[in-house]
Amino acid sequence: DTGVSQNPRHKITKRGQNVTFRCDPISEHNRLYWYRQTLGQGPEFLTYFQNEAQLEKSRLLSDRFSAERPKGSFSTLEIQRTEQGDSAMYLCASSLVRDSTDGYTFGSGTRLTVV
Amino acid sequence: AQTVTQSQPEMSVQEAETVTLSCTYDTSENNYYLFWYKQPPSRQMILVIRQEAYKQQNATENRFSVNFQKAAKSFSLKISDSQLGDTAMYFCAFGSLGAGNNRKLIWGLGTSLAVNP
Numbered sequence: 669d670t671g672v673s674q675n676p677r678h679k680i681t682k683r684g685q686n687v688t689f690r691c692d693p694i695s696e697h698n699r700l701y702w703y704r705q706t707l708g709q710g711p712e713f714l715t716y717f718q719n720e721a722q723l724e725k726s727r728l729l730s731d732r733f734s735a736e737r738p739k740g741s742f743s744t745l746e747i748q749r750t751e752q753g754d755s756a757m758y759l760c761a762s763s764l765v766r767d768s769t770d771g772y773t774f775g776s777g778t779r780l781t782v783v
Numbered sequence: 784a785q786t787v788t789q790s791q792p793e794m795s796v797q798e799a800e801t802v803t804l805s806c807t808y809d810t811s812e813n814n815y816y817l818f819w820y821k822q823p824p825s826r827q828m829i830l831v832i833r834q835e836a837y838k839q840q841n842a843t844e845n846r847f848s849v850n851f852q853k854a855a856k857s858f859s860l861k862i863s864d865s866q867l868g869d870t871a872m873y874f875c876a877f878g879s880l881g882a883g884n885n886r887k888l889i890w891g892l893g894t895s896l897a898v899n900p
Contacts, residue, residue, distance in 0.1 A: 699886065710787075710874050710890030711828075724887070759828065763886065771818055772888070774828040 674760050674775035681750055681782055688746045689778045693762030700743050701772065702735055703759040704728065711759055717743060718765070750782045785810045787877050789891035796865045797899050803850075804860045804894045806875030814880040818888065819849070819860045823871040831873070834858065836880075865898045872896075 673692040681687050693700050698719050703711035714733070715725045719740035729735075732750075737743040747754055757779050761772035786809045796802035808817070819831040834842045834851050841849050846866075850859045862869055872895050876888040 701887065708892070710876075710892050711888075712890075713887045716887060761828075765886070771830040771833050772828075773830075774820075776827040 672760055672762050672773050672775035674758075674778050676778055677776060678779045679781070681780070683752060683782055684749055686746065686748045687750060687780065688744055689758055689760075689780075690742060690744050691760030691762075691775055692742045693760070694764075694773055695741075697762035697764045697773070698740065699763045699765055700737055701761045701763075702743070702745050703761065705757040705759055705777070706755075714745075714758075747780075750780075752782045755780055755782045785812075785877050785879070785889045787875050787889050787891040789873075789875055789894050791894045792892070793895045793897070795897040795899055796862075798865055798867060800865055801861060801863045802865055802896065804862075804873050804875075804896065806858045806860070806891060808856050808858065808875070808877045808889075810856070810877065810879075812879055816878050816880060817849075817851070817858045818876040818878065819847070819858075820874045820876060821869075821871045822874065822893075823868075828874070832860065862896075867898050867900060870896060870898045 675690045701716040702714040705711045715735050717737040732748045735745045757777045759777045760775045763772050788807045815836045817834045820828050821831045822828045832844045832847050846863045848861045872893045874893045875891040878888045
């Protein structure tokens, strides 16, 4: 297992287009998180899955955003009708639920630029 | 709601010296955990060190150690014998351990650390 994998690494799109990002978590991790990070800021929580169930969505996740995790494995994050304000780094992280603390393992992120 | 504050946007240190990054947080919970993450330029976020709130002993990981003051809600990171590879953005993060919690983390704005040769 090579860790959390995110594709693509970079995406440039025109305003109004749809984009989809993929995240492959560590195989035994049952929790998967999506965060958004803009320049000079810490990550902001978007949504998370436990197995295939999406258990929480942030208010930041407007109706243009949708995330899925079919079969509890990889996850996709789709942004429809992209806007310039969507430009950011989209981070995926996974973790294994344990009784003790379980730090995330992050992917390298997908940098989205909307022009 | 929980908040995390990192009051030092930028810091610099000479190679081999020691530097301390500050983090304070606000919560009404008693059961939680704290993290320091490192994000090198254009590279992924990496866990540096973690601390469970119920543990009085400060966590250490090689050259990295924390000073956890629960009553003061302070969680500083000390980097000893700084190396050029420590140059990165450092984020402090808070996670609740409450029942049913989703384990999402609340993040500070980060401290940009430059290690100078």
